[in-house]
Amino acid sequence: MKRILSLMIATLALACSGPDMHDAGEEGGESLATQENAASYYVCGAPVFNCPSGYTILNQFCSAHCTTLGYSCATWGYNETLCYKPDPITGTISATPTNVRINLDVTQTGTTNVCFDVSGISEGEVWLSVNNQSEVLFARGDNFCQAAPWITAGNTFAFKLYSGRAHTTLLATATVTGEGYRGGTNPPPQCGPCQSGYSCFCGDRVCRREGTMCP
Numbered sequence: 001m002k003r004i005l006s007l008m009i010a011t012l013a014l015a016c017s018g019p020d021m022h023d024a025g026e027e028g029g030e031s032l033a034t035q036e037n038a039a040s041y042y043v044c045g046a047p048v049f050n051c052p053s054g055y056t057i058l059n060q061f062c063s064a065h066c067t068t069l070g071y072s073c074a075t076w077g078y079n080e081t082l083c084y085k086p087d088p089i090t091g092t093i094s095a096t097p098t099n100v101r102i103n104l105d106v107t108q109t110g111t112t113n114v115c116f117d118v119s120g121i122s123e124g125e126v127w128l129s130v131n132n133q134s135e136v137l138f139a140r141g142d143n144f145c146q147a148a149p150w151i152t153a154g155n156t157f158a159f160k161l162y163s164g165r166a167h168t169t170l171l172a173t174a175t176v177t178g179e180g181y182r183g184g185t186n187p188p189p190q191c192g193p194c195q196s197g198y199s200c201f202c203g204d205r206v207c208r209r210e211g212t213m214c215p
Contacts (some may be wrong), residue, residue: 006071008178013189040064040084044069046076089120091171093161096174096202096214100151103183109152112176113214114138114203115145116161125165129158145211147201 040058043051044066051057062073063080083156093116100110116139118124123142127135138159139146151157157176163169193198194207202214 029078040082042066042084043081044071044079045081046071046073046079048081055083055085058084062184087120089163089169089171091116091117091118091124091161091163093117093126093159093172093174095148095159095174095176098174100176100178102151102153102178102180104152104153104180105183109150110178111147111149111158111199111201112151113145113147113210114159114174115211115213116141116159116172117143118163118171118209121164123164124171125167127160127162127163127167131156131162132158135167145213147175147199149199149201151176151178153178 009185038126042063042065044063046060048060058083060078061080061082062078066079067073072097073079084143093114095112095114097112100112102108102110114126116124116126121142123140126139126146128138128148129135138148148157148159156179157178159176160170161172161174178200180183191205191207195198197210198207201210202208204214208214
């Protein structure tokens, strides 16, 4: 037991003496200042419980490179840690149009086309709040557009893009308002009916393929 404890202490001392760092695929050591600008790098030593701020441990293994530098794989089973910097999580969302004009002589609803995109994560969620009320799930994915054909006059619709499915990290918001008007006894021609996959989401009485941008 004493021998095992002594070996553990010696291994810890070796790790704490200053880990060797090198880029993925590189054989030479580099300074921490250089490594903090890299997307990923390796750290020789064991145990390595933490990578520098902004980095995450991806893997720990036994490597010949660190062995030749004097870091043994004994006790911990590894002598090298791969640290990497995750891509920043970003997202954008847009609604076209943001001011939906609705001819109340013809219909009670209008359409906007909501497009969103996320990066650094596999998917995001768009939640909808009408007049600052409780949010409901509108869409989920990574990069696509979806029509909202139920915009009503006198109301405000907030489409909120969140990171992942946790519904905690807000990335962006697109706000849409419904504006009603009267077109008189001879209202202008209305859009549609449209074939499957097409709709009047641009508000200019033209059938367009859903998922495309308005002019």
